[in-house]
Amino acid sequence: MAKGLTTREQDYSRWYTDVIAAARLADYAPVKGCMVIMPNGYAIWEKMQGALDTLFKDTGHENAYFPLFIPESFMKREAEHVEGFAPECAVVTHGGGKELEESLYVRPTSETIIWSMYKNWIQSYRDLPILINQWANVVRWEMRTRLFLRTTEFLWQEGHTAHATSEEAVQETLQMIEVYRQFAEEFMAMPVIVGLKSDKEKFAGAIQTYCIEAMMQDCKALQAGTSHFLGQNFAKAFDVTYQTEAGQREHVWATSWGVSTRLVGALIMTHSDDRGLVLPPKLAPLQAVVVPIWRGDDERAAILERVDQFTADWKGHFSFKIDDRDNYRPGWKFNEWEQRGVPVRIEIGPKDLESNQAVMVRRDTGEKQFIAQSELRDTIVQTLQTIQVDLFNRAVERRENNSHYLESYEEFKQMLDDQGGFFYVHWCGSRDCEDRLQAETKATIRAIPMNNPKEKGQCLLCGGNSEERVVIAKAY
RNA sequence: CGGGGCAUAGCGCAGUCCGGCAGCGCAUCUGCUUUGGGAGCAGAGGGUCGCAGGUUCAAAUCCUGCUGCCCCGACCA
Structure with missing residues (x-):
């Protein structure tokens, strides 16, 4: 073990791995992109689980467990969803020494298998809402991995709820992002921006994605949790309907929300110093x-x-x-x-x-x-x-010291390179400008903050009309 | 997938160019002295040199093939 850690000034990313090694939180596993969470690291996750689980139960949710394997045909039911996840899925083709008739996807997330079950569990409005959470591992075949922040397999919780009305589902989506905010700020001592994701950044298969976004000590943004309003997309894909009080058949409305062991990485990068890990009590x-x-x-x-x-x-x-x-x-x-x-x-x-x-x-x-x-x-x-x-x-x-309100694209690019941080800028809302921003600066729109003050302005990129500022930053 | 690097004791490395006893530091173990910010001395243990072939009297070192990992870029919680 190193006697002194690499300092943040010298090399931020080496500092991060040094802190983890020195605190014995995790170790590299013999499988590419995978990590072992060691007792010291797992204990932090257990503290997080304990606090979150209580918050979930207090808001009426129950825990359940769904299978790790998802039939290929389920994954393909929702078009946007499969398009978003297929490239990063692990697929099992053999079992018991024989080739399987239908390949099994190792879950990258569980919407599809859960909604295949909800179809059987929901008949009438009396069966709703369903408020289920599961603590599980998921697999996403990542190219570049970093301990806790991005590994091929990670631990998380995923809430999956079913509702009779759109309003109720939206309400649930908002309630859970608020739960995440509260957890981040009260337990992790990590301030977050609560906001909406742009269409480009939202979850594959969602109507709207809300997020909590935190600033790390190197001034980069880290998405720490998401809550999705899924509309009726999965209900339609899996034909999940219920009978209303008036006797009509309607598709069910859905949400899903999750946080992962990535939070451990966020915690490390929020508080730790050149002597090692710093944990909130x-x-x-x-x-x-x-x-x-x-x-x-x-x-x-x-x-x-x-x-x-x-x-x-x-x-x-x-x-x-x-x-x-x-x-x-x-x-x-x-x-x-x-x-x-x-x-x-x-x-x-x-x-x-x-x-x-x-x-x-x-x-x-x-x-x-x-x-x-x-x-x-x-x-x-x-x-x-x-x-x-x-x-x-x-x-x-x-965070406040590293947040900037800017109008000029040139000034923005300069500051982004020089010091980084969160940039509150106007954006016209177009995908073209968003793509151009990322291509030219590697920064992305992190969030459209909730309760955002309305303010007329010109898009940072195209000069088009804008009604409010969005938060732009380089992100993990 | 593109580019670069690495693989030798638990960890970090030297040795490879130019073939000839398997080394160093840290860690570990034993003993004595120590103990208010990473102790000192003395001794000891620990190796399929990533894998498979080949060349050679002799291979960690030369040749061929393979595998794995790390770093940098495009995608992602």
């Missing part, structure tokens, strides 16, 4: 670590006894660990826990035994404070809350 698997310092066995026993005393009432308030390993020295331990992103470290040595205090160190700021041992528990609780808020505020500040 609400998602840190380990929130505090106590590093006792001693010389010789007598002192060791005395210190550990004291540590046991003042940690006796910590359980239930926050997660913590006492690092009493004898084979590493304190300085080594400090570095290790910093690389792992533990929010609070407590140091206690011989000098502190007499004075009944300890040193508390914040991971996010490096700030050290002497705290009375009797005050430790409450101070740590407080500090964890403070860190959570401070991380969010710093991320908001960084």
Whole structure:
């Protein structure tokens, strides 16, 4: 393991992989494009799952599980959908030593197999809505992969809901993007822009795609979650109808929404620094670590006894660990826990035994404070809350400092190259201008923000009329 | 798919040009001294040199074929 990490300044993308290696979050698997999520990384995902699952249940959703394999014919039912996903699908052609009569797609997403089932489950308006989520793995055969951000197989959750009316489905779509916003900001301490995707960027098979979009420390955008209003596209493709109260047959309205282990990558790139991982307390698997310092066995026993005393009432308030390993020295331990992103470290040595205090160190700021041992528990609780808020505020500040309102295409191109960031610019809404933007600058329209103030202007590219600004950035 | 690079101990590499005992650093193990920001000394273990052929008295090294991975570009959560 490297002694010092590559700094963000030196090479941002090497820094990112160094942070992951140093914190032992993940490792490259022997299969191209695939990763192993190691215990430290998986623990973060489990914290995310726990929080999200509660938010889903609180909004009336239930978990279920659908098959990994999807018959080829299902994938081909919805034209736009198959066109969007076919190039990146893995297909199973053999099973049990024989060629299959019908090839099976490894799910890139589950709309088709789920709607093939919803057809059987829905007859009348009384069967609606169906509000189902599944936690699953999916496979998308990517060319270029990066740990957590883009791998061939990844873990995610996908919600799939069925509704009697368009209004209700739209409402669900909006509700879930709001759930994602809340999760990103309250748990990940990661500010996001909530917005609508352009037609070019939306999900294959959706009418509208809403997204949460975050800014990483290199000023690039990262799509952190999406919620789709699917209209009746899948209901029509799978012939899913219901009988209305008035006795007529109507096609069912649909939504789907998901976030993935990509969020772990987003979390890393939002808060971490040149010393390693920085985790927001609400998602840190380990929130505090106590590093006792001693010389010789007598002192060791005395210190550990004291540590046991003042940690006796910590359980239930926050997660913590006492690092009493004898084979590493304190300085080594400090570095290790910093690389792992533990929010609070407590140091206690011989000098502190007499004075009944300890040193508390914040991971996010490096700030050290002497705290009375009797005050430790409450101070740590407080500090964890403070860190959570401070991380969010710093991320908001960084985003604001790197957001620009521009009118001139030349100025935009210059700034995009020089410093990057989010650019609020006018866009006429045409696909031509959007394509040209990407071809010429590699930046894309990330979102048309929700509750966007109306403002007349001229399209950055063609000068045509525009009613509002959109957010443009280079993206992961 | 296009371009570039790499494959030798758990990790990072040297050795390859010019064939001749399989090396270095970190990590690991043992012992002693250490312990408030990545400890020091002494010793030890660990290898189908990516795979398959070929040339040669002799191949990590030369030749042929194959495979895998990484990086950079077009597509994507």
